Amino acid sequence: MAQRLKQENYDVVVVGGGCAGVAAAVSAAKNGARTLLIEAGSMIGGELITGLPVDGALNARGEWIVGGVLKEILDEHERLGGYIGPVKDWRLIWYVCIDPEIMKVAVSNVVRRHGVHVWMYSFAEDVVMSGNEVSGLVVLNKRQRTLVNSRVYIDCSGDGDLAMLAGAETMVSNDKGEFQPLTMLFRMSGVDSRRLLQFCVDEPQNIAVGESEWMGADLTPRQCAEKLYEQGQPAVFLKGNGPLIQTGIKTGDLKYETALIGIIPVSNERGEVSVNTTRIANVDATDTVKLSEAFGSLVDQVWSCVSFMRKRIPGFENAHFSGLAHRVGIRETRRIVGDYVLTGDDVLNARKREDGIGKGAHHIDIHQDGIKQVRIPVRHGGSYDMPYDMLVARGVKNVYAAGRCMSADREAHGSARVMGPCMAQGEAAGLGSVISIRSNDPGNIRNVPLRQLREGLAAQGAILAGTN
Numbered sequence: 001m002a003q004r005l006k007q008e009n010y011d012v013v014v015v016g017g018g019c020a021g022v023a024a025a026v027s028a029a030k031n032g033a034r035t036l037l038i039e040a041g042s043m044i045g046g047e048l049i050t051g052l053p054v055d056g057a058l059n060a061r062g063e064w065i066v067g068g069v070l071k072e073i074l075d076e077h078e079r080l081g082g083y084i085g086p087v088k089d090w091r092l093i094w095y096v097c098i099d100p101e102i103m104k105v106a107v108s109n110v111v112r113r114h115g116v117h118v119w120m121y122s123f124a125e126d127v128v129m130s131g132n133e134v135s136g137l138v139v140l141n142k143r144q145r146t147l148v149n150s151r152v153y154i155d156c157s158g159d160g161d162l163a164m165l166a167g168a169e170t171m172v173s174n175d176k177g178e179f180q181p182l183t184m185l186f187r188m189s190g191v192d193s194r195r196l197l198q199f200c201v202d203e204p205q206n207i208a209v210g211e212s213e214w215m216g217a218d219l220t221p222r223q224c225a226e227k228l229y230e231q232g233q234p235a236v237f238l239k240g241n242g243p244l245i246q247t248g249i250k251t252g253d254l255k256y257e258t259a260l261i262g263i264i265p266v267s268n269e270r271g272e273v274s275v276n277t278t279r280i281a282n283v284d285a286t287d288t289v290k291l292s293e294a295f296g297s298l299v300d301q302v303w304s305c306v307s308f309m310r311k312r313i314p315g316f317e318n319a320h321f322s323g324l325a326h327r328v329g330i331r332e333t334r335r336i337v338g339d340y341v342l343t344g345d346d347v348l349n350a351r352k353r354e355d356g357i358g359k360g361a362h363h364i365d366i367h368q369d370g371i372k373q374v375r376i377p378v379r380h381g382g383s384y385d386m387p388y389d390m391l392v393a394r395g396v397k398n399v400y401a402a403g404r405c406m407s408a409d410r411e412a413h414g415s416a417r418v419m420g421p422c423m424a425q426g427e428a429a430g431l432g433s434v435i436s437i438r439s440n441d442p443g444n445i446r447n448v449p450l451r452q453l454r455e456g457l458a459a460q461g462a463i464l465a466g467t468n
């Protein structure tokens with residue numbers, strides 16, 4: 001087959017244009033590599049453009065732990081306007097609130113600024129192997145099938161597609177077939193933030209707060225709610241087991257069970273929030289038929305929640321449904337097994353390491369069926385280092401994996417899957433690729449000198465040092 005295909009050559013090829021893939025491609029391109037970013041969908045940016053905030057960019061103490069490409073994209077957003085920035089949830093974390101519409105432009109600007117070649121509407125469907133090395137990637141789009149040749153490939157597909165095609169070892173959640181829920185995010189505009197925040201002060205039994213010793217554990221729920229009020233942003237997590245939601249379910253006003261109605265500010269100008277609440281657990285999202293079937297049920301949940309919020313949640317009486325994410329949100333599918341598998345122990349103990357290529361700080365955060373969700377904070381509100389070897393797909397010479405399909409056990413994945421650490425991983429894989437192709441054994445990613453990589457990452461603004 002390979003002989004019959006049109007061929008194109010790049011230095012670095014990244015599969016998947018979510019947040020990790022964007023960071024990987026920008027990092028490779030800004031270091032001079034001719035870089036191709038391949039995305040099956042019609043947009044790049046992934047969950048950066050669905051209405052979610054960026055988690056894991058700051059630790060629970062409020063210190064930034066991810067910089068580099070993420071920071072460059074946030075700066076571009078700030079330059080374009082509408083940027084809200086870091087917000088404290090008084091539950092567990094700081095998160096960075098962004099406007100998904102402006103973020104679409106910011107991501108595109110940064111990717112083009114660094115000369116990344118982007119193929120959207122293009123699916124990476126097969127690989128050509130030469131021993132244990134990927135020598136070409138078969139990409140299908142409307143033009144035709146193209147064989148894309150490169151020295152290094154970075155799997156940011158979220159599902160480990162490339163690594164799996166290359167014969168690398170992969171894993172799924174656990175042997176019970178459990179997967180974190182699919183979620184359809186939506187937005188509401190015209191929200192009266194003050195009324196919502198006053199409701200939190202008046203009825204704090206409905207909101208999730210003070211779950212970390214570093215964030216409000218010494219305060220009463222009402223005092224935390226008062227802090228939220230002072231902060232002034234409509235950043236509120238309504239508890240799935242709180243009286244408001246439970247009553248809604250009993251009366252039939254809310255037609256599904258959930259751990260939360262997460263209300264996240266996205267635009268102060270539009271009085272708009274994003275809502276993270278809908279869920280269908282234990283669907284293997286690599287099964288496209290099941291994923292597509294889930295879409296309809298999730299949209300029904302969205303509509304039920306819109307009406308529940310307008311009817312029952314103070315501040316939403318005059319709010320309007322203003323948007324649906326452009327895709328179903330997928331938290332967990334197939335992951336690679338890397339030369340190192342990040343563990344829950346590494347995360348919870350805030351383990352530091354000399355081979356760290358980026359940091360994570362988000363709690364172990366495993367959503368489950370119905371109202372269940374595991375939330376375990378990192379020790380002392382700190383951060384952990386992610387080692388280089390977790391990027392390296394075991395058994396293959398020239399394939400990195402970064403982002404949601406990273407090498408991590410289920411607990412560690414529950415933390416490092418958020419966007420801050422996913423982008424730090426992508427950035428490291430991007431620079432690692434460039435160092436590798438310039439070495440005397442091009443493409444052998446196991447020969448990348450870690451000191452050189454870490455110095456290069458620090459030079460482009462990545463945060464690697466410090467005790468945070």
Ligand SMILES: Cc1cc2nc3c(=O)[nH]c(=O)nc-3n(C[C@H](O)[C@H](O)[C@H](O)COP(=O)(O)OP(=O)(O)OC[C@H]3O[C@@H](n4cnc5c(N)ncnc54)[C@H](O)[C@@H]3O)c2cc1C
Nearest residue numbers: 016018019020040046047055124158183329330403404419
């Ligand atoms: C509902 C939900 C809520 C979340 N909440 C938060 C939050 O509040 N804050 C936070 O920071 N994180 C949150 N997360 C987690 C985080 O958003 C994701 O884990 C992260 O964005 C994953 O990024 P990624 O680039 O690794 O993967 P993805 O965003 O999944 O990107 C992978 C891309 O690869 C493309 N692709 C897949 N296969 C192929 C192929 N074969 N060929 C070509 N392209 C392909 C896909 O189309 C996709 O665009 C949430 C996730 C979900 C789903």
